[in-house]
Amino acid sequence: MAAVPNDLLTVVPRGARPWLPGVLGLAVVAVLLGAFFYAESEWEVGVLLAIAAALGLAAPRVPLLASAETAWRARPRLFAWLALLAALGLIGLFREEHLALLMLATALFHIAACMGLNVQFGYCGVVNFAGAAFFGIGCYTAAMLAGHAALPTALIFVLGGACAALIGCVLLVPVLRTRGHYAALVTLAFGVLFRSFMEVNDTFGGPQGVKLPDMTLFGWALAMPPEWFGLDWSFYVNYALLGLALVAGLFVLLSRLERSWIGLALDVVRLDETAAATFGVQLTRWKIFAFVLGNFLMGVAGAMYAVMIAFVAPSSFTLGDSLILVSIVVLGGVGNQWGLLPAVVIVMLVPEKLQFIQEYRFLLYGLLVIAILLFKPDGLLPRRLRRYGTEEAA
Amino acid sequence: MNDATILLRARGLTMRFGGVVALNELDLDVQRGEVLGLLGPNGSGKTTFFNVITGLYAPSAGQVRFADTDLFRASPQQVCRAGIARTFQRSRLCLPLSVFDNLMLGCHIHLDHGLLFNLLRRRRFEAELTRLQRRARELLATFSPALADRLYQPVGAISMIDRRRIEVCRALISDPRLLLLDEPSAGMTHDEADELLADVLRVRAGLGELAIVLIEHEMGLIERVTDRCVVFNYGRKICEGSYRTIAADPWVQEAYLGQG
Ligand SMILES: Nc1ncnc2c1ncn2[C@@H]1O[C@H](COP(=O)(O)OP(=O)(O)OP(=O)(O)O)[C@@H](O)[C@H]1O
Numbered sequence: 001m002a003a004v005p006n007d008l009l010t011v012v013p014r015g016a017r018p019w020l021p022g023v024l025g026l027a028v029v030a031v032l033l034g035a036f037f038y039a040e041s042e043w044e045v046g047v048l049l050a051i052a053a054a055l056g057l058a059a060p061r062v063p064l065l066a067s068a069e070t071a072w073r074a075r076p077r078l079f080a081w082l083a084l085l086a087a088l089g090l091i092g093l094f095r096e097e098h099l100a101l102l103m104l105a106t107a108l109f110h111i112a113a114c115m116g117l118n119v120q121f122g123y124c125g126v127v128n129f130a131g132a133a134f135f136g137i138g139c140y141t142a143a144m145l146a147g148h149a150a151l152p153t154a155l156i157f158v159l160g161g162a163c164a165a166l167i168g169c170v171l172l173v174p175v176l177r178t179r180g181h182y183a184a185l186v187t188l189a190f191g192v193l194f195r196s197f198m199e200v201n202d203t204f205g206g207p208q209g210v211k212l213p214d215m216t217l218f219g220w221a222l223a224m225p226p227e228w229f230g231l232d233w234s235f236y237v238n239y240a241l242l243g244l245a246l247v248a249g250l251f252v253l254l255s256r257l258e259r260s261w262i263g264l265a266l267d268v269v270r271l272d273e274t275a276a277a278t279f280g281v282q283l284t285r286w287k288i289f290a291f292v293l294g295n296f297l298m299g300v301a302g303a304m305y306a307v308m309i310a311f312v313a314p315s316s317f318t319l320g321d322s323l324i325l326v327s328i329v330v331l332g333g334v335g336n337q338w339g340l341l342p343a344v345v346i347v348m349l350v351p352e353k354l355q356f357i358q359e360y361r362f363l364l365y366g367l368l369v370i371a372i373l374l375f376k377p378d379g380l381l382p383r384r385l386r387r388y389g390t391e392e393a394a
Numbered sequence: 395m396n397d398a399t400i401l402l403r404a405r406g407l408t409m410r411f412g413g414v415v416a417l418n419e420l421d422l423d424v425q426r427g428e429v430l431g432l433l434g435p436n437g438s439g440k441t442t443f444f445n446v447i448t449g450l451y452a453p454s455a456g457q458v459r460f461a462d463t464d465l466f467r468a469s470p471q472q473v474c475r476a477g478i479a480r481t482f483q484r485s486r487l488c489l490p491l492s493v494f495d496n497l498m499l500g501c502h503i504h505l506d507h508g509l510l511f512n513l514l515r516r517r518r519f520e521a522e523l524t525r526l527q528r529r530a531r532e533l534l535a536t537f538s539p540a541l542a543d544r545l546y547q548p549v550g551a552i553s554m555i556d557r558r559r560i561e562v563c564r565a566l567i568s569d570p571r572l573l574l575l576d577e578p579s580a581g582m583t584h585d586e587a588d589e590l591l592a593d594v595l596r597v598r599a600g601l602g603e604l605a606i607v608l609i610e611h612e613m614g615l616i617e618r619v620t621d622r623c624v625v626f627n628y629g630r631k632i633c634e635g636s637y638r639t640i641a642a643d644p645w646v647q648e649a650y651l652g653q654g
């Protein structure tokens with residue numbers, strides 16, 4: 001990837017761009033992902049991982065693969081649509097598979113949460129080691145509201161985000177005042193406190209947790225198997241679609257955010273506070289914006305996730321879970337939303353498939369993060385130079 | 395000196411760092427539209443003066459007035475909004491960002507940061523973007539046409555000399571009333587330095603009443619571009635006046651002109 005110059009768009013004229021390698025590349029990714037969900041034995045998963053790793057390593061050197069990336073970058077909108085179609089295709093393919101769809105939906109909700117972290121850390125440079133806690137606040141909000149109030153489900157999702165954002169505000173003062181390690185420690189402590197608080201507090205179900213009733217979103221019974229096209233579907237297909245809609249929506253929103261004056265302001269706050277302040281950037285305002293928005297997204301993702309698994313307990317929101325979210329962001333490439341896709345597969349889905357890894361999960365992720373920081377500090381898909389999208393016109 | 399012609403007025407400005415007195419009861423005026431040269435040996439407090447004026451350091455004592463605004467212990471953001479822009483002695487560009495993005499930081503206070511505009515009104519945003527791209531390209535082209543073609547390259551890939559030019563452009567594009575240049579030609583050859591300052595003055599001619607304070611060690615350059623000079627030593631102003639006046643000062647002759 002390093003071989004592709006950053007000013008590619010100014011070098012290659014628009015009409016000359018080949019889109020075929022891009023489509024091929026996308027197809028390869030989709031097939032690999034599909035095969036991954038189909039794979040049952042551990043050695044099949046191993047072979048797939050080896051193929052994916054080989055392709056990933058070879059990509060910069062093999063012209064066909066490299067031009068796939070070129071094509072993606074040249075027509076981001078077209079390929080985002082195609083990726084969405086491919087995802088829908090995969091969901092259709094696995095329409096009866098509970099486990100595959102559950103894994104897919106889980107991955108999607110966690111991608112959405114990581115997008116929140118990316119806004120905070122990747123764009124603005126605000127560290128947050130309590131991601132699982134904010135995700136958990138969303139979960140608990142959904143659980144409490146679904147059990148005790150007759151609110152529309154969509155509103156519950158929004159309130160999940162709002163609660164996470166609001167409770168996150170208690171961290172604002174320390175996060176804004178202190179810098180670097182101290183801010184990291186404050187969020188870390190908050191994450192640990194959240195879990196302990198939930199464990200001792202009987203109103204929220206204590207260590208046993210709370211169950212959620214079946215929910216309906218605008219008349220769409222989420223917990224019932226749908227009857228679309230006269231086919232049999234797993235009810236998890238509802239959640240996979242919900243997760244896909246959330247992630248796709250956030251993709252559009254956040255890529256617009258990134259390619260705007262707001263995205264630029266956030267970047268500058270991260271990169272050089274002194275220069276930013278000298279040119280009038282209100283540092284505090286942007287840090288609050290990023291922190292609150294990020295927590296909101298984590299809360300929304302959490303609320304949806306809770307509705308899916310219909311059960312919330314404190315043991316799902318440990319420090320380890322927060323670190324997993326952070327490692328997804330770091331592995332994917334800080335600030336690059338696309339990087340979350342391969343990262344979530346490696347960090348969340350592979351261990352599901354390779355049971356023997358489960359026990360050593362945290363150990364492996366510790367090692368993985370260290371390896372990334374050593375050998376590929378910018379992550380699997382390093383963030384690109386900002387393009388606003390109208391450079392050709394200028 | 396007439397009050398109405400004074401743009402920046404500092405009185406008794408003092409900045410202490412523990413025991414070090416970097417600025418010592420400094421009185422200094424900048425006239426509207428003038429080019430003021432700031433001279434002094436290393437460690438005499440020139441950069442500290444800029445840092446105090448732009449709000450990066452809170453002065454220990456004194457007064458600062460800029461036009462009609464009190465800027466004593468103002469925040470950097472307030473100083474920026476009042477119309478003061480600067481460059482840094484040690485270049486402070488955001489290296490991973492493109493040249494264009496760095497210039498847009500200069501425009502920050504003139505940009506619309508509303509959610510509606512940035513997220514939903516993309517057509518309007520793009521129209522604004524096209525206008526600013528043209529503006530950035532034109533401004534860069536005044537300094538170096540080759541640089542104008544590198545608008546979308548990361549600053550990290552650009553030479554030190556060109557980074558200096560970008561930094562000057564970033565300050566200029568904010569449309570300031572006072573421009574503080576801290577050794578903008580450091581690392582440049584004589585000709586490059588001359589050219590840079592000539593370009594700054596060319597842009598300034600199109601901007602109306604822009605005043606410039608220039609920190610510079612090259613006496614030849616000071617002579618050619620400044621209207622007036624101030625010499626610092628140990629945080630105090632030791633002499634002030636036209637280039638001829640200060641060049642006649644025995645202390646300056648010894649320190650700068652190798653005579654005496
Ligand atoms: N942040 C700081 N903390 C402590 N001392 C400082 C600080 N900034 C400057 N000083 C001290 O203040 C004095 C003036 O420094 P300043 O950088 O203003 O000098 P200068 O005139 O710009 O010198 P040069 O020509 O080398 O750039 C020096 O003695 C320096 O050590």
Ligand SMILES: [Mg+2]
Nearest residue numbers: 440441442483
């Ligand atoms: Mg200095």
